[in-house]
Amino acid sequence: MASLLSRMAQPLTPPIETLKTYNFKKCWADILAGITVAVIEIPQGMAYALIAGVPPEYGLYTAIIQGFFGSLFASNEFVSNGPTNTQALLIAATVMRLADPGDTAMYLQLVVGLCLLKGIIQLIFAAARMGNLIRYVSRSVIIGFSSGAGVLIAAGQFKNFLGIKIPYGGAKLPGVMGDIQKLIPHIGDISIHAVGVGIATIALILVVKRISKLFPGPLLGVVLAGAAVVMFGWDESHLPLVGEVPSGLPEKLYMPWHITYKQAEVMLGGAFALALLGMIETVAIGKSIASKTGSVIRPNQEFFAQGVANVIGAFCQNIPGSASFTRSVLNYQAGAKTRYSGAFSAVGVAVIFLACAKWAYYIPMSALAAILFLIAYALVDWRYMLRIFKTNRADAAVCMVTFLSAVTLPLHYAIYVGVFLNIALYLRQASQLRMAEMVRSPSGPFVERPLQEKHGRRTVLFLQMEGDLFFGVADELRDRLTRIQNDASRVVIFRLKRTHSVDSTVLQVIEEFVERMNELGRHVILCGVRDELMDEMGHYGLVKLIGEENVFPTSFGVFASAQKALDRAKELIGGSIDATDIADQDDLEYWAYEI
Known part of the structure; x- marks a missing residue:
């Protein structure tokens, strides 16, 4: 009082x-x-x-x-x-x-x-x-x-x-x-x-x-x-x-x-x-x-x-x-x-x-x-x-x-x-989905480049999503995930370090994508997940659907969570991952990077 x-x-x-x-x-x-x-x-x-x-x-x-x-x-x-x-x-x-x-x-x-x-x-x-x-x-x-x-x-x-x-x-x-x-x-x-x-x-x-x-x-x-x-x-x-x-x-x-x-x-x-x-x-x-x-x-x-x-x-x-x-x-x-x-x-x-x-x-x-x-x-x-x-x-x-x-x-x-x-x-600006592809340069560090329609035949596709993922971006996200699903990638990694919030509409879109990937015998991995976002996804049931072993919270090291996700992808595909698995070396130098 x-x-x-x-x-x-x-x-x-x-x-x-x-x-x-x-x-x-x-x-x-x-x-x-x-x-x-x-x-x-x-x-x-x-x-x-x-x-x-x-x-x-x-x-x-x-x-x-x-x-x-x-x-x-x-x-x-x-x-x-x-x-x-x-x-x-x-x-x-x-x-x-x-x-x-x-x-x-x-x-x-x-x-x-x-x-x-x-x-x-x-x-x-x-x-x-x-x-x-x-x-x-x-x-x-x-x-x-x-x-x-x-x-x-x-x-x-x-x-x-x-x-x-x-x-x-x-x-x-x-x-x-x-x-x-x-x-x-x-x-x-x-x-x-x-x-x-x-x-x-x-x-x-x-x-x-x-x-x-x-x-x-x-x-x-x-x-x-x-x-x-x-x-x-x-x-x-x-x-x-x-x-x-x-x-x-x-x-x-x-x-x-x-x-x-x-x-x-x-x-x-x-x-x-x-x-x-x-x-x-x-x-x-x-x-x-x-x-x-x-x-x-x-x-x-x-x-x-x-x-x-x-x-x-x-x-x-x-x-x-x-x-x-x-x-x-x-x-x-x-x-x-x-x-x-x-x-x-x-x-x-x-x-x-x-x-x-x-x-x-x-x-x-x-x-x-x-x-x-x-x-x-x-x-x-x-x-x-x-x-x-x-x-x-x-x-x-x-x-x-x-x-x-x-x-x-x-x-x-x-x-x-x-x-x-x-x-x-x-709202028009916020509803533009910001999704970039993470690629590994020959020298080792990750760099970002605009996501393209064709991803070649990479075994692992590593994506980063940014901003507020709310109902305004749901349709565009569904379209992009459908195209990704139709590619040959066996593992899709989503880095959510720069994602501020995710509403229920987008969670449903991600859930549908994970279910389709599971049916095809493929895998989805999340990394860089902040604590509050982890709680939301846990309550929604998404963490259980993806598998707790495939969800990595954010950590203090530079790209530490991303490296754990790649190590997990290596286990899932039963082999090693080098730069060619997550980047097309032939066209890498021609991209305009969004660092």
Whole structure:
């Protein structure tokens, strides 16, 4: 009972463990790093709220609550949690299927409900220890999805960058084509003021970035854009503005209690995609930083941290959030020492928000759109895509299909399409039987060569099988064994040293082969059999069928088990075995060996 309670409490221990070695020096470094991240997170949070279709303050609520709780329980101490671009885009894609952002009450209820649903899914994944699920999502899927998300973000922000007010809905085409379809009828409403502010904001951020990556270019761009609005006396008639942003706690709470079962059912697919995407982002970010710090990433702990942050966030009017690569790297580069830098960042956002909320009214929407254009461009990893298109067609296909799915289908489908393709390609590769022929060179050592259709008239055929022998390779194995059975070899040796596992379907195929060989008065020998594999075969009855004297477990010596198998083959055929018995010397030198 005590061990069970200890295991249940384990995910709650990271902040306590950090406190044991905490001191003033680390605290001061965390405060400085937290403030640095906070000034970047404020314009980002507002911009990501814009993508999600909610008022700007909801992005800041998310930065405060999820930034605080997510950092406390994460396995990586430098990860910064809060609103992110891909999460925000997926939120909008999911919720806009059920409500129009113009219907504020219903839309916010659904967004908050989505946050709660995502958090619950992540906690269930953590409890079930399903962190290894992310192994089935390759970098090609992430790059394809992120690149598609970047295109969607940019396409969705053209209206704000151009200063055009377009009502939600009305598009008959999906994805990017829908954004273009809505924009074209209003092309004559472009605001020169908005475009000018947007271009100036982009130029300023790029210049500041060249000077110092630690300097808050986006925040400076937003502040100067707002100052320009005040200085020139511009208002909504000149360019769209953020408008009034309430300071402090939200005046009205939008809780998900009125969401119907049917709506929840529709949101479930998006919630799963958000949970999986959030996990992938967090672990990828954590691994990137861990490569510099030497820390260890625990996927199940990350699921727990994200789940806690989203569940608590749902009761504090948050949108679904995750880890941010930009803010996490900035947190590390700014000198953060522990996980409490994330908590200080959250406090910093809260203080600045409370003090400056009234000035947010003057921020031009085109300035936020400019920030999002730069973020969208950074999401498209041109270098990686170019490399895989030159080197790996399978990865390139996965990346391209995921990208096209992201820009043409409901966004959460892109994650599922990418994962499905990954698994399909993995199964295709895994179902290719790896069987090589072991031949003995005149100098003595064994070498491997590809198994051919014709084996000559060798008395002994020595084969090596590799990898996982599961039902996917059963048919190919049966065909090969049938051809081997029709040859003249009196003894067939299988070396299983590199065989990881054998399922019941393959065991049956081997059993049928052994039975046919026995009927023909021939023999099968196994060598290099690991202990766990020996137990499986013993329970199945295969060891008894082959004969215990013909099954040799793995041993420490190089090819020691193989030599025992050859000695046994010598006994069975009643003669000596030399190189010509297990190799065709005439063609040996022409083989391309697979060592």
